Every structure is written in structure tokens, then in C-alpha cells.
Amino acid sequence: MSQQIDHLLNEDRRFAPSPEFAKNAIVGPEIYDDANSDRVRFWGEQARDLLHWHKPFSDVLDWSNPPFAKWFGDGELNVAYNCLDRHVEAGRGDRVAYHFEGEPGDTRTITYAQLTDEVKRLANVLTELGVGQGDRVAVYLPMIPEAIASLLAIARLGAVHSVVFGGFSADSLRARIDDAGAKVVITADGGYRKGRPSALKVNVDEALSDRGEGVQATVEKVLVVRRTEQDVEWTDGRDLWWHDAVPAASADHEAQPFPSENPLFILYTSGTTGRPKGILHTSGGYLTQAAFTHKTVFDLHAETDVFWCTADIGWVTGHTYATYAPLANGATQVLYEGTPEFPEPGRWWDLIEKYGVTIFYTAPTAVRSFMKQGREIPQKRDLSSIRLLGSVGEPINPEAWMWFRDVIGAGATPVVDTWWQTETGAIMISALPGVTETKPGSAQVPVPGVAIDVVDEKGDHVGNDAGGLLVATEPWPAMLRGIWGDPDRFVDTYWRMFSDKGYYFAGDGARRDADGDVWLLGRVDDVMNVSGHRLSTAEIESALVAHEATAEAAVVGGSDETTGQAVVAFVILKESFLKTNTAEGLAEELRAWVGTQIGAIARPRDVYIVDELPKTRSGKIMRRLLRDVAEGREVGDTQTLADTSVMSVITKQVR
Numbered sequence: 001m002s003q004q005i006d007h008l009l010n011e012d013r014r015f016a017p018s019p020e021f022a023k024n025a026i027v028g029p030e031i032y033d034d035a036n037s038d039r040v041r042f043w044g045e046q047a048r049d050l051l052h053w054h055k056p057f058s059d060v061l062d063w064s065n066p067p068f069a070k071w072f073g074d075g076e077l078n079v080a081y082n083c084l085d086r087h088v089e090a091g092r093g094d095r096v097a098y099h100f101e102g103e104p105g106d107t108r109t110i111t112y113a114q115l116t117d118e119v120k121r122l123a124n125v126l127t128e129l130g131v132g133q134g135d136r137v138a139v140y141l142p143m144i145p146e147a148i149a150s151l152l153a154i155a156r157l158g159a160v161h162s163v164v165f166g167g168f169s170a171d172s173l174r175a176r177i178d179d180a181g182a183k184v185v186i187t188a189d190g191g192y193r194k195g196r197p198s199a200l201k202v203n204v205d206e207a208l209s210d211r212g213e214g215v216q217a218t219v220e221k222v223l224v225v226r227r228t229e230q231d232v233e234w235t236d237g238r239d240l241w242w243h244d245a246v247p248a249a250s251a252d253h254e255a256q257p258f259p260s261e262n263p264l265f266i267l268y269t270s271g272t273t274g275r276p277k278g279i280l281h282t283s284g285g286y287l288t289q290a291a292f293t294h295k296t297v298f299d300l301h302a303e304t305d306v307f308w309c310t311a312d313i314g315w316v317t318g319h320t321y322a323t324y325a326p327l328a329n330g331a332t333q334v335l336y337e338g339t340p341e342f343p344e345p346g347r348w349w350d351l352i353e354k355y356g357v358t359i360f361y362t363a364p365t366a367v368r369s370f371m372k373q374g375r376e377i378p379q380k381r382d383l384s385s386i387r388l389l390g391s392v393g394e395p396i397n398p399e400a401w402m403w404f405r406d407v408i409g410a411g412a413t414p415v416v417d418t419w420w421q422t423e424t425g426a427i428m429i430s431a432l433p434g435v436t437e438t439k440p441g442s443a444q445v446p447v448p449g450v451a452i453d454v455v456d457e458k459g460d461h462v463g464n465d466a467g468g469l470l471v472a473t474e475p476w477p478a479m480l481r482g483i484w485g486d487p488d489r490f491v492d493t494y495w496r497m498f499s500d501k502g503y504y505f506a507g508d509g510a511r512r513d514a515d516g517d518v519w520l521l522g523r524v525d526d527v528m529n530v531s532g533h534r535l536s537t538a539e540i541e542s543a544l545v546a547h548e549a550t551a552e553a554a555v556v557g558g559s560d561e562t563t564g565q566a567v568v569a570f571v572i573l574k575e576s577f578l579k580t581n582t583a584e585g586l587a588e589e590l591r592a593w594v595g596t597q598i599g600a601i602a603r604p605r606d607v608y609i610v611d612e613l614p615k616t617r618s619g620k621i622m623r624r625l626l627r628d629v630a631e632g633r634e635v636g637d638t639q640t641l642a643d644t645s646v647m648s649v650i651t652k653q654v655r
């Protein structure tokens with residue numbers, strides 16, 4: 001963090017939009033005045049302009065029972081109709097919705113008409129499987145077109161999807177299926193990753209069979225896409241193949257209207273304490289802000305642009321900017337199944353060249369790994385189609401921002417750094433590329449219609465050139481509507497901190513510079529950000545302690561050149577295990593263990609075997625001190641420790 005503050009103080013590079021870019025931009029500077037003069041009217045206009053309403057709304061915002069908002073509450077719409085049918089009906093059915101490329105090199109070009117047809121068939125299949133309004137469907141798929149079709153078909157029925165990232169283990173999948181009470185699971189035999197077929201169906205089988213005592217199994221059917229053709233186990237009466245059911249189903253399906261506040265999806269995200277939170281999003285407000293930000297922040301010219309958001313649908317970025325927003329806006333996208341390194345570094349640049357990508361949206365962790373591989377790799381490709389670059393997921397340090405602009409953007413392409421969260425549903429803070437003079441490393445200004453501030457612990461505005469906590473001071477259309485099944489936790493986690501002001505607390509530290517622009521400084525709680533994905537220390541600690549050799553564990557984030565933060569674990573072993581095993585052997589075993597318990601992304605970079613952990617008198621682990629050790633810094637103030645000598649012991653054991 002101190003490094004970022006240094007940068008911040010020195011950062012005086014500024015990049016104004018070129019006159020050419022500004023002239024052709026979708027919006028100009030006047031949009032800010034328009035939004036500021038009356039936010040509620042402004043969002044009402046956006047909702048009417050950007051979406052089709054089966055039943056128009058009269059009420060834009062109902063904030064009579066905060067923090068439970070209703071946006072466009074008496075309106076009705078169908079999210080899938082907005083993403084598909086209306087484009088086909090307007091004569092744009094032949095436009096490409098996705099250029100799909102599988103990791104092995106197989107390709108499919110999917111038009112809006114074709115995607116609409118597939119979604120209608122799938123909607124009929126799901127109806128037959130008993131899925132209706134409000135039912136939950138879990139989606140556990142690789143990045144293939146069937147994943148996109150699944151989300152849209154579920155939305156079309158007014159049902160609720162819960163996507164579980166394909167990299168998560170059977171245990172994580174089971175916890176999410178149970179929490180949401182899913183009725184159907186859509187999965188695949190497997191997917192391709194790093195040149196190998198990875199298995200998915202086997203995890204679904206495990207999640208559904210190996211149940212805890214007294215846990216009611218809610219899943220009735222499993223729909224399976226054949227992707228890798230690997231062998232799978234089959235449960236008759238429960239499992240059915242996509243390729244048997246979907247093509248045989250009728251392609252006639254009329255989208256029914258649902259209330260604006262009908263739930264659209266649940267997406268699980270880590271919190272400070274244990275259990276992941278099922279973040280709930282609804283329909284009209286979410287789609288309005290998604291479409292609005294996609295159009296304005298990415299300066300979308302839908303007829304000519306080719307948009308590529310590299311996020312997996314397992315994360316919110318894949319929901320909002322690889323699925324709903326671009327489709328609502330009628331954009332053409334690239335969809336890629338695999339990793340940037342397969343079969344060799346440069347695969348992403350090959351895809352940009354091949355499909356003529358004009359707008360490229362990715363994460364700082366990816367940019368940093370490309371920097372490490374060297375500029376020669378992208379420079380061997382023709383990237384001249386690119387006219388706009390976007391970043392999301394964690395702070396992008398100024399050097400990575402400059403490299404992105406210089407090497408990928410030929411030294412001329414605007415870079416927008418977009419701050420938002422699973423909870424916010426859509427972009428909240430970002431430059432507008434045709435309007436804002438950009439600064440490397442700063443997310444800068446709230447998007448029109450969004451109200452954010454940086455405040456002190458009492459909730460008072462800190463002013464310029466000062467640091468504090470990031471809050472949203474007014475409700476916004478794409479805001480989360482709750483935590484699935486736990487309204488109290490929703491209020492506690494996000495609204496308790498500044499309850500007298502009614503502010504939403506985002507959990508991030510931030511700073512305003514002398515111009516009032518916002519710089520994000522990372523999470524203030526015990527949540528880490530690894531490669532742009534939020535992981536909770538508590539969850540990983542629980543996994544470590546679940547291993548028979550572990551007595552106690554503490555996890556912190558240590559800075560990492562590539563992933564932003566890396567998981568660093570301090571573990572106390574049960575003595576009996578040290579008698580028969582080496583510490584190194586057990587450390588390696590624990591790394592692998594976390595990988596199978598939670599998923600590869602949570603696997604610790606380092607596992608340090610220690611004798612003690614630093615604790616306060618009330619028994620709270622002082623992660624701040626462990627962070628110092630993980631970073632190789634001098635250990636900070638140890639006065640509140642119950643035993644002040646413990647840190648010197650730990651430091652010695654780690655070195």
C-alpha cells in the first residue's frame with residue numbers, strides 16, 4: 001500500500017482523449033450535468049432508452065425501506081427478450097453475437113438469430129424439467145456458448161441462476177447448491193484448460209452424492225453438455241444430455257414479462273467470516289446500469305465494435321460484461337474458453353488479431369504477467385484494431401497501466417480503470433474515454449448517476465488529498481438486493497458501519513488526490529485479492545484446519561508481482577504428525593489440500609510451519625503482524641500481543 005501512495009504522490013502523467021476520439025464518442029461531458037441535476041429522472045430515462053419494457057414503469061426508485069431498494073418497481077420486462085429477441089425482431093438477427101474459440105482451436109460463429117433459437121429451445125427443455133419463476137438453477141460450465149445460453153434461458157423463465165466457477169471443487173459446489181436450494185444443475189463432461197481436458201461432471205456427481213447428515217437434496221435433474229467426450233458416470237432418471245434434449249425441443253418460446261425486481265441471479269463471494277455470501281441481483285435495475293455503463297464507459301458503437309471481456313462467467317465480470325450488458329446493447333463479442341498461455345504465450349493477441357477486437361477488457365494480473373513475458377510477444381501480432389482498453393479487479397499500478405497503453409494500445413489508446421464489485425453489479429467508478437483526462441493508476445470519477453465518496457470512520461467527507469473509506473452515498477440501479485436467505489447479514493455487512501448516514505460501505509480503502517480523483521487502495525478487511533478474485537482468509541483457514549495434521553492456521557495476503565496478492569499460510573501442526581512426517585512434506589500436502597477443498601485459486605503460495613501464532617489477549621489473531629512477516633518487512637507494533645516474544649520466534653522459523 002505504501003508503494004501505491006508513493007506512486008500516487010509522484011504521478012503527474014495525464015492523457016486527454018484525442019480530438020478524434022472525443023468527436024466520435026457516444027457521450028460528451030454534458031452527461032454529468034444531466035445526471036447530477038436529477039439522478040432519479042436520469043436513471044428513468046436510461047431504463048426507457050436502453051431497454052424494452054413489456055409494462056412501462058411509473059416509479060423509478062422506491063427507497064422507503066432502506067437498504068432494501070426497488071428500482072422501476074411497477075415495471076415488467078424479460079431480460080432475455082432484451083438481450084435477444086428484440087434485436088432479431090429489429091432485423092439484426094444476422095449480426096454476430098459471439099466469435100467463440102475453444103482452447104483446442106475449434107471455432108463457432110453465433111449470430112443473434114442462432115443464439116435466440118438455442119435459448120428458446122433450452123427454455124422449453126428447462127420448463128419440462130420443472131423450472132419456473134423463482135426456481136434456482138446452478139450452472140457449472142466452462143466458457144463455451146452453452147454457458148451463455150444457459151444464463152439467458154434461465155433468465156427467460158424468470159428463474160434464478162447461480163453460476164459456480166468451473167475451477168471450484170466439489171465441496172464448494174455442494175455448499176453453493178445447498179445454500180441456494182438449486183433444482184437443476186447444468187454442467188459439462190469437462191472443459192479444456194492448459195491443453196488438457198479437466199473434469200466437471202465428476203464434481204457434480206460427488207457434490208450430489210456425498211451429502212451431510214440431514215441435508216435435503218434439492219437437485220432433481222442434471223443437464224450435461226458434451227464438450228471433451230471424456231467418460232462420465234451416469235445416473236439414470238436424473239442426468240440428461242444437452243445434445244439429446246435441446247436440438248429436439250421446439251424453437252417456439254414466447255418470453256413472458258416479469259417484475260423489474262424479479263431475482264435474476266445469485267453469485268457467491270467471499271466475506272470476512274467463513275461462509276460465502278450469495279449476492280442477489282434482480283432484473284430491471286441491474287440490466288439498466290449494466291447496459292448504460294457498457295455503452296458509455298466502453299464507448300460502444302455496436303455496429304462496428306468487437307468487444308472482448310476476458311473474464312470467466314464464474315465471476316461477476318463475466319455475468320455483466322461478457323453476457324448481459326453486451327447482449328442488451330446488441331454488441332459483437334469474442335468468447336474464449338482457455339488460458340492466455342496455451343498452446344503458447346500470445347494466444348490472446350492471436351485472437352485479437354483474428355477477430356479484429358476493438359475494445360479489450362481484462363485484469364491487472366493478466367497485464368502484469370504479460371509484462372513479465374516481454375513486449376516482443378504482443379509486438380509480433382497486429383493489434384491495430386484496438387481502440388480502447390479496460391481494466392478491472394484490483395488496483396492497476398501506474399507502470400502496468402502505462403505498459404498496457406504503450407504496448408497493447410500503441411501508445412495512443414485510452415485506458416479506463418473500472419472499479420466495481422460483485423455487490424455493485426456494474427461499474428461504479430471509471431473515466432469516460434471520450435471525456436475524461438486519464439491518470440495512470442486512478443479509477444478517477446463515479447460514472448454519471450452514481451454517488452460515491454471517501455469518508456473517515458465517522459462517515460464525514462475527507463476532502464481532497466486525503467485517505468479514508470470508500471462508500472456509496474445514494475442507491476444505484478444495479479445494487480445488490482440482499483444476501484440470499486440472510487437479510488440481517490446484508491444489513492450488517494454493508495450498511496451497519498455508516499447506518500446513521502445511510503451509506504453503503506464497500507470494504508475498500510481509497511484516497512482522493514488534489515483534483516478530487518479517487519485512487520483505490522485495496523481491501524480494509526481480512527479479504528485478499530488474488531488475480532482479481534476475492535478470497536476470504538477465514539475460508540482458507542477453515543480448509544487448512546480441516547486437514548488432520550493441522551492444529552491451527554492463519555492466512556494473510558502477501559504482495560505478489562503477478563497475482564497482486566498471494567495466499568500465505570502460517571500453520572501449527574499437531575505434534576503427532578511431525579513425528580512421522582517432515583515439515584516440508586506436510587507444507588506441500590497442505591497446499592494441495594486447499595486446492596482440492598476450495599480450488600486451485602486458493603492454493604497458498606507459501607505454507608510456513610510455525611509453533612505459535614500472534615494473538616491478542618482476547619485471542620484474535622493479529623494478521624497485520626503476519627502480513628509483515630509475509631512481506632519480509634520489519635514486524636510492527638507488538639504491544640497488544642498476549643505474548644510479545646512470539647513474533648521473534650515466528651520470524652526465525654520462517655526465515
Ligand code: WT7
Nearest residue numbers: 317392393394395417418419420421422520534
Ligand atoms: C473488489 C471486488 C468487479 C469485478 C471484479 C472483482 C477490487 C475491483 C478494482 C479497480 C481497484 C478494484 C476492490 C473491490 N477492485 N476493481 N478498478 N481498482 N480495486 O469483483 O470479486 O466482487 O471484488 O475488487 O477491492 O472491492 P469482486
